[in-house]
Amino acid sequence: MAKPTVIIVGADKGGVGKTTVSRTILDYFTGRNVPIRAFDTESPKGTLKRFHPDITEVVDVTQVPDQMKIFDTLSESKVTLIDVRAGLLSTTLAALRDIGFLESAKRGQIQLGVFHIVGPSIASLNEIAEIAPFVTDGKYYLVKNFINETSFFDWDETTYNSYFKKIKDAVDITIPKLNEMAFEQVELASVPFVTFIANKGPNGDGANYSFVLRGYVRHWLGNVWAEFDRVKLPDIVAPSVAPAGKSSSGERGGGQAKSG
Secondary structure, eight states, rough: OOOOOOEEEOOOSSSSSSHHHHHHHHHHHHHTTTOEEEEESSSSOOOOHHOTTTTTEOTTTSHHHHHHHTTSSSSSTEEEEEEEOOHHHHHHHHHHHTHHHHHHHHTSSSEEEEEEEEOOHHHHHHHHHGGGGGOTEEEEEEEEEEEEEEEEEETTTHHHHHTTTTTTEEEEEEEEOOOOHHHHHHHTSSSSSSHTTTTTTTTBBBOOHHHHHHHHOOOOOOOHHHHHHHHHHGGOOTTSSOTTTTSSSTTTGGGGGSOO
């Protein structure tokens, strides 16, 4: 990697599944053998840390000492993912502007990617206008996460484009809905999605998860990773992290994602 890479995942609206998206990103890069670390800003308990304890640290991103923990330790050998607590995305980006981080991204010294998880309401589209000024020099991913049966019905194309096109080179990502029972089983297991698919417990030992539910998770994660492939997510790190077609869950790449 030529320069440090930072991926920020967040939303100003709660309940849109941002931590779920963070978990899929961690699994995706781990499956490509890209070193990655994470910071969970749901201080003091943390949600992301429950699923990825070995690579995740809980921080309060509003506090200067914890900001130093993150940004004074950026490494060219690791991707840094920051799972931003609901309601703090704009605040966090403003802090990055104030400390000169966004200026470093503008100079090409740091690779920045922002995963903005939005809901189906116009209020979420208003977030785009608020965030747009902060991501002119980074990669902006607008993520529509189908956490339920919502259809994003009130996003008529004209309105959507009027907001989405405010950000240069923005790309959109669709996260399909995961079967509720399968999602709940992974939550109870408290393991990464790929670990659940591999029928392993938190300590790497064998588990006894449902074959059917593991199948649902495998299919869903494959679709999510296909979206990451489509938008060329690895290019945020380097032009050729891994050969094309090696990152889908299950049969292609990421051996952990095969059923056990």
